[in-house]
Amino acid sequence: MPRPIVATIDIFALQHNLSVARKHAPHAKTWAVVKAHAYGHGLERAVRGFAAADGLALIEVDNAVRLRELGWTKPILLLEGFFDASDIPVLVTHQLQFAIHCNAQIALLEAAALPDARFHVHLKMNSGMNRLGFTPDQYRAAYERLRAIPAVSSITMMTHFANADDAANPDLPLAEQVRRFRQATAGLEGEHSVANSATDLMHGDLAYEWVRAGVMLYGATPGGGTAQDFGLQPAMQLDSEVIGVQHIVAGDAVGYGSRFVADKPMTIGVVACGYADGYPRHAPNGTPVIVDGVRTCTVGRVSMDMLTVDLTAIPGAGVGSRVTLWGKELSIDEVAFAAGTIGYELMCALAPRVPVQEKK
Template sequence: MSRPVHTEPFPLFRPIHARIDLAALRHNYLRTRELACRSKIWAVIKANAYGHGIMRVAHGLSDLADGFALLDLEDAVRLREAGIRQPILLLEGFFSARDLPEIAARSLSVVVHTLEQIDWLEACELDAAARIPLFLKINTGMNRLGIPPALAATVLARLRAWPHAGPIGLMTHFADADGERGVDAQFARFAPLAAQFDGPVSMANSAALLRFPQTHADWVRPGILLYGASPATAHATASDIGLKPVMRFEARVIAVQRLEPGDRVGYGGMYTAEKSMRVGTVACGYADGYPRHAPSGTPVAVDGHRSRLLGRVSMDMIAVDLSDLPQAGLGSVVELWGEHVSLDEVAQRAGTVNYELVCALALRVPVVEMNRQCVPQASRTD
């Protein structure tokens, strides 16, 4: 199934779309490079590039990125077939020994995080010349993926003895780089290993990259930073960091209702008018990726002017306040997040994280590229 394809002004289509600004993407990459100027950058494009389109983002950064990091072998193969030649790192490694011949053939790098994966490496028969770059992941306290630090020396010896090992790196992942605990405890477990290691080291995700320069090492792994949102909103907003929003999520007003005091809005009547009001019904709901739990008062922008959500988000529609916007009406453009309303604001009001919002963009929402040719893309991952 593919996304709808259209050109502006969209007369035949439901009036909703996401605009992807490739110039903003490139700006954010260069800003990230300023923040970690001594490190190479794995541009993280997992989860369909956080909802922005994996092929679109990879091509948008193809002349800038040092490498790309993702999860799925299928996506990595598509990138190679599309001409992407930078290193590509599979962040969860491989899930079967059967994947290894394709990984070798496509010159991919893999994370190794379990002893079982090492068994698969040692048992796999590959062409004599095949070499696969490896990153050994150390579990320093997140307790999700990784080898215990105490086993690092033994495991590294096995990897170095594997005849198909390419360059070997060392990595870890921080659980609370965006929070009050920070990285100190995990960094203390990892630093002695890194100090004795003679290969490339990678620690910092977006939050660590922003807050803890000591973690930058040889490679950093920014994700949400590239897409123009803050990885640590309690410490710095996207604007504070100097980022630009890459996604602008917009829909239009498709009806206008006039309310009197006591009238209620939407399912469950969750908002009650205290005065005479004008309310716009907007062609966007949770089936499009807008958060269902966003409460009344969540900011929106109508024709560039900030306003607010009213009542409960339904599957295909929301209601917004037009009372102080006499110029607004049928056909007005409503920005759900982007230039006038930050992704971080909406996530905070909805009780979620900015990552979830962009990743949840629905397949049925058309995408329009800005700052290349404004031609909508035909598929979800283009």
């Protein structure tokens, strides 16, 4: 029989979470963000789960083409734009919208000899996050260069917020990014796209014409509360089984580096899941897990193929016991928080060797 680890994807949960995003921004259109293979959930499932979205957004040109092959006919947006002149014919063939974030991309468009092309461009502003985009004082010049390109048929003005989940952050308040964006785009013709998941859930007045819903669609929180607080449902469940049991006494250590040492007699369960499956190696002792429906925790260091859990208070547990690493019974955000990371990382880190099935 196959190794007992499996990830289960709930298409209904994807659909439900999209409806939550749309409900928070009822007058806006919604991009469903499906980068990193739909945050580890799979493009094929995303196409079905987000069928009601107004468009799909991602960063990988080849995966944008794959979405067309899967039958997606509505808009597709490349959030980082294109990377080379050779990408431009692909944009035309597959009718891909794209971000423009630097002068080098504009120069490539200016040099492209595509008289019949009609590009829908999303001009990125760096309003303070300092990743991609034109600073506010550069923005209008970039806008005018794009307007002068005959193939550019529309320009959507776009920025990304660093602290929408922490609007009063003293280093970069949300209000300051909004002020910079509004000032730099005043009087410019085009739609606006500024709202990520946190903005959609907590600052609906900033929805404008488009929202870009990401991690919320997969049932994890972007911050500012738990996923359950926002009515989101987990779309990924990771389950395995206990494959071995050890009975130890006070003074016995568990795992590489002997990071955990028992202070009393304990029963230790060995679970078929490790960092090669996508579980975080840095998860500390005490990271929550569910065994046979009972909450317990990890002990010892996570290894490549296995992790160990405390079965002492679950006397009926043994080889074959069901283990939930995250999902409906245990929030992926809680596991991520315990491991010092975020739910996004755990989803995206799900390894190809883990079988994936759909919830029936």
